[in-house]
Amino acid sequence: MQYVPRAHGSEWAPKLLGTYECEIAPAIEEALTRKPRLFVNIGGGEGYYAVGLALRSPGVETVCFESSRRGRSMIRRLADHNDVVDRLRVFGTCNREALAATLSHGSRVFVLCDVEGAEWELLDPVAIPSLREADVLVELHEFRRPGVGEELIARFRATHSIESIAARSRSPEDCPIDLASLAPYRSTLLSEERPPGMSWLWMRAVAR
Template sequence: MSIEETLRAHLPAPLFAAARRVYNSRPSAVRARRGHRLDTRAGRAVAEAAGWTVARGPFRGMTYVEAYGDLGAKVLGSYEEELHETVEELIAADYGTIINVGAAEGYYAVGMAMRCPDARVIAYETSPRGQALCTQMARLNDVQVDVRGTFTAQDLTTVGDDRVLVVMDIEGGELPLLDPAVEPALAEADHLVELHDFVDPSITPTILERFRGTHDARIIRTRDRRPADYPELTAATARVLDEHRPCPMEWALLTKR
C-alpha cells in the first residue's frame, strides 16, 4: 500500500487533505513533479517531430501512441538500445510464439509482431489502460497481438508450440514467476528478462541458478547514452535519453540448450 493510500485509509477526510498538502509540498516532491512535466513535454516534442513513428532500432517505422513512460526514447529509438542487437538475434531465431509479460502499451509486443509476422504474439499487461493502448497500437500497425491480463507461468502450458520466447519486464516480480521447478514449461522456453536487483538482490543469482542446467545465459548491461548520437535532439529534448533507472541494470537472455 502506498503512503497516500495508507493516509487515506486511516485519516478523516479533512486531515487527509491537510496531510496530502504537506506531503506534496516537500521540495523533493516539487522537483519530481517539475521533472515529470519536463519529461512529458520533451517526450511529446520528440514524438511529434518524428510523426509518432519510431525512428531507429529494431522496430523502426512502428507507429506509436501515448506511452506509459519513456515516450521520447521509444520513438527516438534509443529505448533499451543495449538490447537492439539481441532483439535482432531473437527476430532471426524464428519463434512460433512470443509472449511479452509486462507489455505496457506494446513496444515489444507490437514491435515483435511487426518483425515476426509468422509468430503468434501474446501480450500480458495487468493495467486496463495498458491493455487498451496495446490493442490500439497493434491496430495502428496492422498486426495481430493477443492482449491479455495477468500472466501466470501455467499459461505456457496452453501455448502448444515448441519454439517459445518470453520477454519479461515486471518491475521486480520476475522471481516468483520464473521458477521451472514450479512450472516445468518454463524450462522449454527461451527468456529475455529484465533483472531488478535493486528491488531484491537475490533475483539475478537465483534465476541464473534455476536455469543453469537447461539454458545458456548471457547478461546484457545498461550503458550511458550520448546525445551526439541523436542529432535531432535539442537541449530541451535530450532529457528523453534518461530512462529513469535507479542504478545500472541488467537483462538476462536465457537460451535453451
C-alpha cells in the same frame, strides 16, 4: 511503426527516437534468428515490443500480458494503428498458471519479461517445465528483489546459455537521427529514468 501519443510505465521519447533499451537490441535480433514460433511479452506496457514484434515477424504468434487496464487499452490501440490486431492476443496479469498454459500451446518460444520484480515468482522452470526450452530475455529488478539475478542464473544454468547485459547511460551517438538542434533537451529526450545498476539476463535454451 505508427505510435500512440504516450507511453505506459516507461519513457515515451526514447521509443520514438529508436534508443529505448538499445542494450538489448542485439539479443532481440539474435532471438529472431532462432526462428521463434511464439513470442510471449510479459509486462507489455503500451505494446512497444508486442506490436513491434508482430510487425517485424508476421508469422510468429504473439501473446502479451499487461496487468493494467489502461495499458491493455493502449496495446490494442497501438495494434489497431499498425494493423496487427488479428495477430496479437492481449491478457491481464500473468501468473504461473497463465504462463504455463500459454507455453503449452507453442514450441520455439521467445519470452520477453519486464514485471517489476515478479520475475522471481514467474520464471521457475521447476514449476513451468516448458521454460527449459524457451529463450528468455528478462529485465532484472534487484532494487525490488535483491538477489533475483543470481537466483534466475541458478535456476536456468543447466538448460540455458546465459549472458548478463548491463544498462548504460545514453549518448548522442546512440540516436539514429541528428539531435543537434535540440542540444539543450538531448539528455532529457534520451533518458529512460532508470535506477542505477539495472540489467537484463539473455538466456538461450540449449535444447533449441
